[in-house]
Amino acid sequence: MAKKVRKPKSTPNKKGFSLKLSQQNKIIFGGLLMLLSIALFFSFVSFYFTWQDDQSLLSEFANRNEQARNLLNKFGANVSHFVLYKGFGISSIIFTFLLFTTGLYMFLSMQKQGLLRKWIWGLVFIIWFSIALGFFASAKPLLGGMVGYEMNDFLQDYAGKVGVFLLLLFGLIVILVRLFQFSPDKAVAYINTKGKSLASEFKNGKAPIADNDRENDILYTEEKVETPIVIDTYTHKKDIPPLEKEGEDEEFEVKVGPVEETISMEVEKIKVEQEESDNISDKLVEDFGEFDPTLELGNYKFPPLDLLDQHGATGGITINQEELEENKNKIVETLKNYKIGIAQIKATIGPTVTLYEIVPDAGVRISKIKNLEDDIALSLAALGIRIIAPIPGKGTIGIEVPNKNATIVSMRSVIASSKFQKAEMQLPIAFGKTISNETFVVDLAKMPHLLMAGATGQGKSVGLNAVLTSLLYKKHPAEVKFVLIDPKKVELTLFNKIERHYLAKLPDSEEAIITDNNKVINTLNSLCIEMDNRYELLKVAMVRNIKEYNAKFKARKLNPNDGHMFLPYIVLVIDEFADLIMTAGKEVETPIARLAQLARAIGIHLIIATQRPSVNVITGIIKANFPARIAFRVTSKIDSRTILDAQGADQLIGRGDMLFTQGNDVTRIQCAFVDTPEVAKITEFIGSQRAYPDAHLLPEYVGNDDSGTSIDYNISDRDAMFRDAAEVIVIAQQGSASLIQRKLKLGYNRAGRIIDQLEAAGIVGPFEGSKARQVLVADIYALDQLLSNESP
């Protein structure tokens, strides 16, 4: 047993003999090592200045009459010769640092962990440095020592100079990566810190000048040199700092620490800050989900496709080969008459017209074809021929020739198209089909307003119905509201059925569809107030348009108690605009121009239709604000120019054949056909469903005549909800009738009466147009005081 106990004790003793030493011996031995290392250090350094003088004394070690110049005399000269010259050269100085560190560990009885590592890496470094110096300074063997020189010699015999250089480079990488944990980012940090410390050393006057200088100096002295002494004194002083630097093996421990610390701290801070800011709205969304404006009519069903007719166009377009051939021949012949040769001809069959694309012979001027437009149309003897020379974006000339049997483009086919169904637009409208039979879908919100013109009976009303039907098929009643103005009184009446779903009206009006010109003026001004109110909301919410506002509201980042609400798009449709301008003139033009200029961002979009597109109806200011225009067939070229700024609308064939422009290009489209019975079915379907209590109410507009409201209310005549309403207004500090309506669930008229009573009681200020009334009472306490003083 006893033997077994002894064995484990003896094994560690063998590995580290220092463990055997007592505390005292450790101090003695440690001290000895440190002093020896210091002695060696000075001896090594002085060797480089005295080796030539001392060289002859190397064999005279025992001769007491001889004195060496080395700082440690003959011992120093011999040891240095052996270690530096015969050994590893200047890098051997690192050895003194290793010795000193070992002595220090012993002296202070420190844990020996890491000491072995220091020795291993120290020796690796000595060897690498020695070989490197032997490689780069082979002419000066004192720098790399014999080992460095011989190793180089040996290696170069096998690997050549390049091979040795690469080996050295690899060794350097290994040392940097393993010893200094080198990585590009750490290197940058190291350079920064080192740069700073060097800068401070400079300031302190230590100025560690490049090692090269010192090396060079020694190299010069090595060959028979007479005057090394002057240089010696300087270089000697310079020598010390760089050598110290080499010996600082502990450096890497210091380097790694600070870099790691800064990284971990930064990451934590950023995370905490970001999460805190959006907390409340995120939590609300987490608990209740995003705000859903459609929830109030949650069971609302969109009209099914079956309500729309096919209008006989079940199988797409039927191609009549004979007709195609006939038209082609006619075109070729006609052009031949005018000496225009055709290189190529191609036909694209649309629902009402076929486009013949022609590539004329080389050398034919396009202007020639353009000038012959009327003659070609005459020769082809067909109505509705339009010549596009050249087709924008293609090097061809287009001749559109009407088909003998036009195919009706049914509303059903465009609504059912995947292009419309998948349209991710704010207000998608399926107008019809292009000449290449593609469904044409545009976003009204992007237009942002639309001007429609066309002679009577050419398809305007159908076009308006197509627009409204598109929106009814795609948008929930909560998302869009229509303001319909129909001076003809018959065109839009069908939409009365969806008043409480989709229409917006003035608070005091009974009919949602406006037919009376006076009411039109009030409605337009009311829309201007709505626009101002919406801009105010957008400003408070710090967003730029209705889309961002609604997104923010849905994400519950806007508080309804602060007056915020989901804003539906408002589409204002005016049929027979000319009639309106004739009777009301400036009074309608001014608010329309204002709306057209400013309303796009807050979701109010205008669609204006007129029979007479004369310049006094479509004035410059209106035209400037309606970049999107549709022209059905008109009677003159001048009318075509007034609408489109181009001719062509006079050459259309009618029955929904139209030209659409949104600035530059003009697109020919066959408008989708939706019949009155279809519209009736759709509105009936929607109208029969559960609806909002009332149409969407627009802000009240008080014209000049009825601005004086009687505010002499008797206290006893006050509304039963007067007190509650006063509290709502004072708490919200916002004097608006709609706030009372919402909070107390009252009708508009009653809320309006209460507001008047509040004004009479001195709780809110007078009516201020688009702005909410000023609240004159600061808080509930002040309200109590005011009301209790008032009562008899």
Ligand SMILES: Nc1ncnc2c1ncn2[C@@H]1O[C@H](COP(=O)(O)OP(=O)(O)OP(=O)(O)O)[C@@H](O)[C@H]1O
């Ligand atoms: N897209 C279309 N496809 C087929 N036929 C159409 C189309 N649009 C209109 N029509 C035909 O033209 C007729 C007149 O159309 P619409 O009532 O729209 O004309 P309008 O321009 O509104 O006339 P008005 O200004 O007199 O009211 C329709 O009854 C219909 O037969």
